Amino acid sequence: MEASIKIGISACVLGENVRFDSGHKLSRFVTNELSKVFEFVSVCPEVESGMPVPRPTIRLISDQERIALVETKDASKDHTQSMLDFSEKRIDQLSKQDLCGYIVCAKSPTCGMERVKVYGKNNADKVGVGLYTKELMERMPWLPVEEDGRLNDPVLKENFVTRVYCLHDFYQSMGGEPTAGKIVAFHSRYKLTLMAHHPASYKELGKLVARVADYSIDEFFQRYRTGLMQAMANRASRKNNTNVLMHIQGYFKRDLNAEEKAELCQVIDDYRIGVLPLLAPMTLLKHHMKRTPNEYLQHQKFLNPYPEELRLRYGL
Template identity: 50%
Template sequence: MDEKIPVGISACLSGEKVRFDGGHKRLAFAVEDLSPWVRYEPVCPEMAIGLPVPRPALRLVKDDEGAISLRFSDKREGDLTADMAEFSHQRIARLTHLCGYIVCAKSPSCGMERVRVYDKDGKNNRKAGRGIFTEILMQTFPWLPVEEDGRLHDPAIRENFVERIYTLHELNQLRAQGLTRGALIAFHSRYKLLLLAHSQQQYRELGRFVAAIDQWDDLELYFNEYRQRLMTLMSHHATRRNHTNVLMHVQGYFRPHLNGRQRQELAELIDRYRQGTQPLLAPVTLLKHYLAEYPDGYLQQQRYFDPFPEALRLRYGN
């Protein structure tokens, strides 16, 4: 995976001064930390439908029948819903190559969750909406990793998002090279330990689905279903308990090669991770050391040990 990963981003998060007040919401994690490995495709839906900078702020408004529209917050006339929906459908149709999307929180066009929805007289509001562009994006590509700028300050959410975009990028590259049953099975095999850390139940269910690949005549349809199931599984955050199970499973591969002191050291390190006194990076680093000393073909191919560049420092605190 040498080429940069294509990721969509709300233009204001990339530092462009496109917000209603002429400012931006530059997200340092995106434009500094992640940018060496990602190729961003910025979009500002509000400017794309012809609104200027600066401009009156927009808001979502719910009428008596429950329909939600996009309107100006200063109550001037104008329903922008149709324009925003038309642009969104047209632009999103050209984004099938993306492996992720970072959207601007609270925005009536881009917010992913808890966007304020006002009643028609503007007196009451509830944090219950989703921006129109992002709503259409997530409906069109339900497998696509989508996150908000604010949520990406959370280390666990950040790691999960990056892990998913790397996984989807590798899967998309596999498809571009030409789908075969063997290639899909090999891909799934490389991700077994990583998937096990996310959800044991869905890991087993997806394993049964992969085992039944020969029952599908249309490999493209199978790929689409596999992608959806894979991304749904990975949207569940990996847990300390599941990671501990994976680490103990891997530990078993080295038991015949290690002396008593080494086995005890590794077991104690895994247990300290389980108790929360060591980060995941600690036992993973020791296991990678033993893997270099005692190579194992199955373990060497596992994405679990290096799901993303170490320079991102995503496994230091969990």
């Protein structure tokens, strides 16, 4: 597998000693598994914005109508504006690199994606987002972003990797020159995937594609990309996956004998009730596809969203 898909990542998650105590937060999954398929773009907002290593700890505080980034032991040392200035420039650079995802460090006042502590006068609530990551998600709303710790959850891990490969496929399909025809063809290949992730968004994107003539190609590209990735951010549920599997099953009704049909129905139902992982019906469907190829199904990314070597559907 070639490491050709660029994703941004907090430097400490890669094992770089950039934290306040000169330590790191190395993720074994990232370095042992994802490094085989992704090319990492390492960023440490704190160091790159001028803070030393080691350094005083910092935190977010609720300062009247704004969230401020200050030093823990001396709130008069305010790093808010310097971090915002850095974030704007760095994210502008990243937006030109066709990043397909971003892994951030959990709980960090600069990089945390959710539930970051925000300190008030008398208490601390886990309601914040790191200043850098907040800017990242606002300026690049289509970008898959996930925290390092959440990647230990098999469902969240699979969803993040699926989104990364989807966005990469989208960019590759455009070839640097988006056209309405290319986007429509891409959408056709992702119909079943979108049905599994978010049926309502599947319908909305279908309406958008049908009105392609109403937009300039740049506006259509931007609208479709954002809508696509927001839809993919919804995790594919067992119920939606089952509906898609049954939909695919319909393509084989004339090719399978009674025994094979019964077996396929049983495997899909066993997945529906949680007895078998998604890998089981998917493997059986691919077996039948080899015997009776179907051009439409062969092009559907639902069946092969990412390299099988990642083994992400084993526990779903």
